[in-house]
Amino acid sequence: MGSKGTTSLGKMGGKGTHIRCRRCGRHSYHVRKKRCAACGFGEITKLRRYSWQNKKINRTRIV
Numbered sequence: 001m002g003s004k005g006t007t008s009l010g011k012m013g014g015k016g017t018h019i020r021c022r023r024c025g026r027h028s029y030h031v032r033k034k035r036c037a038a039c040g041f042g043e044i045t046k047l048r049r050y051s052w053q054n055k056k057i058n059r060t061r062i063v
Contacts, residue, residue, distance in 0.1 A: 025058045 040048030
């Protein structure tokens, strides 16, 4: 008894959801989703980018 709920879910914390991304270098690669929240690495080959933002890849600004 007692295999799910707060006690077992509490064990999942402390490790962190995101790690450093291989493509953009930012700390936004989701380990479980296998996708970078900043650049889209792991899901799309093109860079995840919008016209209203100044995107940086490894601290270099992309125009």
